[in-house]
Amino acid sequence: MKSMLITMLVSYIGICVVLFVLQRKFLYFPQPATPVNGVAAISFDSDGEQLRGWVVNEGRAKALMYYGGNAENIENNIDFFKDVLPEYSVYLIPYRGYGNSTGSPTEEHLYHDALSVFDRVTVNHEQIILMGRSLGTGVATYVAANRQVTKLVLITPFDSIVNVAKSVYWMFPVNLLLKDKYLSINRVENITAPTYIFIAEHDQVIPRARAESLIAQFAEQLVVTILITGASHNDISQYPQYVTELKRTLD
Template sequence: MTSTLATLLFLYLGICLLLFVLQRKLLYFPTPPLLHFSPPMEATVTSFENEGERLSGWVVNEGHPKALLYYGGNAENIENNIPFFRENLPDYTVYLIAYRGYGDSSGEPTEAHLYSDALQIFDEVTAEHTTLSLLGRSLGSGVATYVAAHREVDKLILVTPFDSTANVAKSVYWMFPVSLLITDKYESAKRASNIDAKTTIIYAENDTVIPRASTERLIDAFSGQLEDTMLIRDADHNDISEYSEYVTGLKRALD
């Protein structure tokens, strides 16, 4: 009996160690740039430098005084959003910049790196526009809340967001001490009280990636700056932007 318990404990601790070592492999899913992708007359290629890394992406609807910085979801080819923003936000210049290690951007993604890059890009872009708003989707919502807590932002829109990646991970790895193991926690809920920007949260009724409870805890963490929440009926995590209600909500948030 004692030997069996010792074996089980050894296996449990071994899995904990494996989760700790591989956690960033489980959290980040960098996507390569789309092969043969070329959007003539639809977007302009751009890049930024930070901490010796090159961050590449696209500018849509270039030249407008109002701008939007988009922080994409995990495993997302950010350039896929070019037609959407060109069609639906023609009066906004939209910046689509791939995270470190994603697309054509160099480096390796970590929470600290994504925050540093986001602040650097924000500081460079803001001088060119009268207002700058942020849109963070899924993983990008954690980056967006960080920037909004450290910079003056006009509007903040969070799509399928979470309160923290630790709490999302707990819903999957409930049998392990996730809070002790995870390094990149993206604690948006803890930052909510430091955000002054007018905020809108849009989330999916049938989200199979972010538990509803995680999003609702984030909503509860906001106070007076939370202007609107919108639940998109029948939508899932990855198809929410295909619903007309999403487009309506996005435009209303930016009005």
């Protein structure tokens, strides 16, 4: 019995070590860029790394900066934003290591890059709206807490990656192991922009409790929470209700 317990303990510690060492392989799922035609390409240098993306509807007075989901090819949104938001210049800039951007993603780097790009883009527009989806909500809340923005739109958000991970890896000391925690819940008090939150009714990736926990921290800056009936985490943007509510939000 004693030897069995020792074996189990060693195995448990071994798994914890593997999770710690390889955690960013489990957290980030960068996708290579797909071919894009008919839209302006743009790039930004950030501490020697090249962030290469696109601007949809270039030259508008109002801008929207979109921070995509974890395994999302954000260029797949080009036609959507062309059709739905023709009055906005929409910036689709893949994170480090995603698409054609160089480098490797970490929480610190994604925050740094987002602020760097924001500061260079904002001088060209009268208004800037931030829109984050899933992982991108962690980036969007960070920028909104550190810069003045017109509106903040969060699609399938979470309170923290730590709490999301705990719902999956409940048997491990996630809080001690995780390097990239994306503590959006701790930044809400510093967000002043009118905020709009979209939740998928059948979100299989972000537990509803994690979104509700974030929502509970907002005060008067939260304008509305919108539940997209029937939607799941990955298909929320395909629902007519989502398109209608997004247009209303950005009018």
